[in-house]
Structures are given as C-alpha cells and as structure tokens.
Amino acid sequence: MEKPTTHIALVSVPAFSHQISILEFAKRLIQLHNHTTTTNFHVTCIIPTLTSPTTLYSKPFFDSLPPSIHCIFLPPVNFDDLQNNGDSVENQVQLSTSRAMPLVRDTLTSLVTNIATPGGTVAAAAAATTTSNKVVALIVDAMATEALEFGKELNILSYLYFPCSTMLLSMCLHFSKLDEIVLCEYKDHPQLIEIPGCIPVNGIDLPDSVQDRGSLAYKLFLQRCQQYRGVDGILVNSFLEMEDEATRAISPEKGSGNPPVYPIGPIIQTWPGGPRSSCDCKCLVWLDNQPLNSVLYVSFGSGGTLSQEQINELALGLELSRQKFLWVNLRAPNDRASATYFSGDLVDEPLHFLPVGFLERTKGQGLVMPTWAPQTEILGHSAVGAFLTHCGWNSILESVVKGVPMIAWPLFAEQRTNAALVTHGLKVALRPKSGNCVVVKEEIACLVKGMMEGLEGEEVRRRMKELQKSAACALMEDGSSTSTIYKLAYKWKTLGISF
Incomplete structure (x- = not known):
C-alpha cells in the first residue's frame, strides 16, 4: 500500500x-x-x-x-x-x-x-x-x-x-524599536547597537540595507x-x-x-558544489601533498569582488606571510563588492590581475584558481588549517561543521554582522582592524601568520573545535x-x- x-x-x-x-x-x-x-x-x-x-x-x-x-x-x-x-x-x-x-x-x-x-x-x-x-x-x-x-x-x-544567524534574526525582530531609538545614520551612532540576546555591535556592522x-x-x-x-x-x-x-x-x-x-x-551543502572539473581535482590533489593544517583557504564566495588595489595587497600579504594558501574564485577587480553576485560571470584570464611575478614567486607556496571549487570538500581536507572568508552565512556554517577557524573579511549584505558574531561573540575568527579601508599587505601577513602559527590562532582553533562538536551534537x-x-x-x- x-x-x-x-x-x-x-x-x-x-x-x-x-x-x-x-x-x-x-x-x-x-x-x-x-x-x-x-x-x-x-x-x-x-x-x-x-x-x-x-x-x-x-x-x-x-x-x-x-x-x-x-x-x-x-x-x-x-x-x-x-x-x-x-x-x-x-x-x-x-x-x-x-x-x-x-x-x-x-x-x-x-x-x-x-x-x-x-x-x-x-x-x-x-x-x-x-x-x-x-x-x-x-x-x-x-x-x-x-x-x-x-x-x-x-x-x-x-x-x-x-x-x-539567530543574531541577525533578533536584530530584525527588534528593528522597529531600533528605528525609533536611533535617530541618526547607524554608522554615525556613537554607542554600540544593542541586540536582544547578542553582543552589541557598531552601527557600521549592521547590514547594508539599513x-x-x-x-x-x-x-x-x-x-x-x-x-x-x-x-x-x-x-x-x-x-x-x-x-x-x-x-x-x-x-x-x-x-x-x-x-x-x-x-x-546547521544546514549546509551536502553536494560537492559546482560542475566537477579538472580544476577541482587539481586543487584537491594539491592539498593531498600539503602538511596537516598548513593551508589557508581563501574564498570570497560565488559573487564577492575586490578592488584592484585590494587584490594587490592581499596577494602580496599572502606572499609575505610565507604561509601556504589556496585562493579560489578569483574574479576581475571591481570597486563594488557584490559586482558578480547575480551574474556569477568569470573573465577569461582573471589571473592577469594579480601582481606581476606573484604566481612565479609563490609557485611552491600556494595555488590560485579563478574557478568554482568544491568548498565543503576543501574545508574538510586535513591540510586546511584556516579559512579567509567573506562571512556569508553558508560559508560560516560550513566552516563550523568542518571545524576550521576563520579570518573574517566581510564584503556586503549582512556579512559584517556575521563577522562581528564570529569574532567578538563566538570568538572563532580573527578580523582585520582596517575596517572598510584597504587592508595593507603587512597587516594581512601578520594576521595570516597569527592565525596559522600564533597563540591567538591556537586559541581560536580550540574554540572552533568545541563549536564543531556542538554542531555535530545538534x-x-x-x-x-x-x-x-x-x-x-x-x-x-x-x-x-x-x-
């Protein structure tokens, strides 16, 4: 029947x-x-x-x-x-x-x-x-x-x-009151913004829409x-x-x-992600040959973009850190952080936008891919020790489920709110101090080294492993x-x- x-x-x-x-x-x-x-x-x-x-x-x-x-x-x-x-x-x-x-x-x-x-x-x-x-x-x-x-x-x-996140939901359910209490632009509000049950945040860390x-x-x-x-x-x-x-x-x-x-x-992707290709195999084979927890995975999601100046500084910062890295979804520079959010278009040769000589100088240190990559598989790989992320909520949850600590680099939408949660609330991420300005190579190198080798990174990793256990229990x-x-x-x- x-x-x-x-x-x-x-x-x-x-x-x-x-x-x-x-x-x-x-x-x-x-x-x-x-x-x-x-x-x-x-x-x-x-x-x-x-x-x-x-x-x-x-x-x-x-x-x-x-x-x-x-x-x-x-x-x-x-x-x-x-x-x-x-x-x-x-x-x-x-x-x-x-x-x-x-x-x-x-x-x-x-x-x-x-x-x-x-x-x-x-x-x-x-x-x-x-x-x-x-x-x-x-x-x-x-x-x-x-x-x-x-x-x-x-x-x-x-x-x-x-x-x-529930933090963002709490802000939304409380927003009518915030609209009455805060009389200026949120980014100009002198005090931290109070959200029920959550850490208070700077007004600039509220979503773009407000x-x-x-x-x-x-x-x-x-x-x-x-x-x-x-x-x-x-x-x-x-x-x-x-x-x-x-x-x-x-x-x-x-x-x-x-x-x-x-x-x-946490509801996360249970499929490999995107069309399987030789590039997917290339990055996974490359990871197979790297030491345990040695690689910083860098991805700004399927639609995030950086300015040409920021691409240069990030590339040079990764090089200066001397840490291994896998940088995927590299896109043509654009001053709008969400420029490819809808189209998802890739230019034919985005690697041309990297600093001259960067790929040659970092050949043994890192791998850069301009294409989609199987993120959940990458985060679950034993060689990956940290994730430099745009703080999309899907990416954050995938990082939590796989137990990978983060460097929070928010770009648009609610990503700054998410970044505040994972850095100041859950304390499973580090974040550049430059805010909305261009993050220079020296700060990037220091941040990456601190995450991969420093005591602060070790503490962030410990807290993330505890949160990973909690996610598995849920x-x-x-x-x-x-x-x-x-x-x-x-x-x-x-x-x-x-x-």
Whole structure:
C-alpha cells in the first residue's frame, strides 16, 4: 500500500545561496522521515528567476535533488533596470522577488487546488496531481515575505525560512524599536547597537540595507521585519548550542510577541558544489601533498569582488606571510563588492590581475584558481588549517561543521554582522582592524601568520573545535536541531492526515 503524502510548499528568491539553504533543509526533512515513517513528505519549491533558471555551477545541485523535491522555476522578468543602478544586493533581490509575486500566487493556488489557475503554470499543476493536494504548510524565504499572505488566503500554515544567524534574526525582530531609538545614520551612532540576546555591535556592522535611512532598501527592510511577526513560526539556520542566548531572548515565552522560533541548523551543502572539473581535482590533489593544517583557504564566495588595489595587497600579504594558501574564485577587480553576485560571470584570464611575478614567486607556496571549487570538500581536507572568508552565512556554517577557524573579511549584505558574531561573540575568527579601508599587505601577513602559527590562532582553533562538536551534537538523532525538525514534521503530518 502506498504511503500517504504530506505536501510542503517552499518559496525561494533569485539568489543561489538562498536556494541552496532552503532546499538543503528540504533534503534533510525528507532524509529524516521518508524512509522511517508511515508518511512521505513531498516538497515543491517555487523559484523566481532573473535570467536562466540554472547556471553552469548551479545545475548540478538541482540535478542532484531527490525525486520527492520538485522545483518550479518561474519565467524570468526583465530586471535590466535593477541590475546596474548601484542598489544593494538585498534591494535587488527584494524588488525582483516582488515582481514575481503574481506568478507565485498562481502557482501556489494550482498546487493547493490541483487546478491550473489563469496565469498559473502547467508545471505546477502537473507536480500537484502527481503527488498530493494536501499542501499543509508554506515556507518562504526571509526575502519573499509578500508570499506569506498567500498562505492565509489558502488556509495553510505559513512559516519563514531565515537562512542567516539567530543574531541577525533578533536584530530584525527588534528593528522597529531600533528605528525609533536611533535617530541618526547607524554608522554615525556613537554607542554600540544593542541586540536582544547578542553582543552589541557598531552601527557600521549592521547590514547594508539599513545604512541609508532615506533609501528604498531601508524602507523595504523595515517593512520586511514587521512582516516577520505575523507568521506561524520562523525556521532559522542556526542551532541552540551556538546561539542559545539569542534564541531565548526572542522566544515568545519571554513575552516578546514574536512567533515561535525553530533552530534547525546547521544546514549546509551536502553536494560537492559546482560542475566537477579538472580544476577541482587539481586543487584537491594539491592539498593531498600539503602538511596537516598548513593551508589557508581563501574564498570570497560565488559573487564577492575586490578592488584592484585590494587584490594587490592581499596577494602580496599572502606572499609575505610565507604561509601556504589556496585562493579560489578569483574574479576581475571591481570597486563594488557584490559586482558578480547575480551574474556569477568569470573573465577569461582573471589571473592577469594579480601582481606581476606573484604566481612565479609563490609557485611552491600556494595555488590560485579563478574557478568554482568544491568548498565543503576543501574545508574538510586535513591540510586546511584556516579559512579567509567573506562571512556569508553558508560559508560560516560550513566552516563550523568542518571545524576550521576563520579570518573574517566581510564584503556586503549582512556579512559584517556575521563577522562581528564570529569574532567578538563566538570568538572563532580573527578580523582585520582596517575596517572598510584597504587592508595593507603587512597587516594581512601578520594576521595570516597569527592565525596559522600564533597563540591567538591556537586559541581560536580550540574554540572552533568545541563549536564543531556542538554542531555535530545538534544533528544527532536526539540532537536539538533534529528534534526540532521532528516536532515540525509531526505537526505537518498530522495536518496532512486530517485533510
């Protein structure tokens, strides 16, 4: 007899890092339940797109999804007026997602009713009829909050998927009060900004979206934060053992008026990442020939860019440190830190932007790759001793799970907030003291040597190993995050059976 199916709908945004996170959560939900219980879960993820639904490095991820996860890529809308106007990444994602909402609504309606509604997609109706019409819950990305009202219209539970830290979530839930308390620009605020349950931070370390109070980005951020309070629950990609105080501070039991918060992390990539190539093999073979914990892994993510001046200083600093390094995803210089966030484009010869003679002089010391690399495999390699990272939350969690201490080098979005958490809060990272200025080669060399050889680096490494153990415990069968997912799944299954 075929097992009954409980259907969950997800709504993501046109940002691959967000898509990975919410779909990896779906994979974990299915992994925990579909082979061990009497009810199957089926997940449909609705994804607005900017241009092509998948790119060279994202296609393998979507191809690797289990058959019980179905993705519907909505037709792209013309966003030419958004991509070259200097707006923040968050603003561009928010506005592009908003334009896709009519199609999101039609697609959700077709999933719930098994009918292709006017303007809906045939793919959505097909997906619904081959699984189940018992859509019991809608889970939307934190930047797709407009979709929450569709859950109420369709009489299904509506949840927020928050792919960042609990610290950032606490700031968001507290942001209406911050908006009233802080009267100047946050970067100019003379005192540290207080966040419930978290370390206080400098105003400049708040997300890019709030750094200009008169901007559209600021208004959208404030509006989004206010919408968080109306959901049936918030799933946050963190875990109790890492951010216990922040989780308790925002829980409804504290009289905060917040919805229930469910820490379900660490959710990280469980696929190698990007298309397999000779370059992947090259970097892994190179690591095989390096001593234990001797290599600094350097990556600014799939979209981060540095200025030409900063590329020069970083390269020369790595050389000056005399420490081994693996530098991947090197991109053409750009004064906008998020210049390639959407396109992911690589120039043919980005290595030409390195200082003259650098590659020859460091041939035995390091390896530079201008291409995508299998990050989780690299971080899990015994030769890697530290990670110089842009502090994207996915990268931070991968580093935690693999137990690799970090050098925090935030570029854009919420990355400075993440950097404050890992350096001053968790103390599992070191950070340049130059702030938003160009970090010079001497400071870089000192920082790298301190991490790889110094006493400060040794202490950071010790704390990271402890945090790694806590992450592993959270994911055990009776761990805090696994138990939370089980509780949510039981609630959803019960609703599905009662339909």
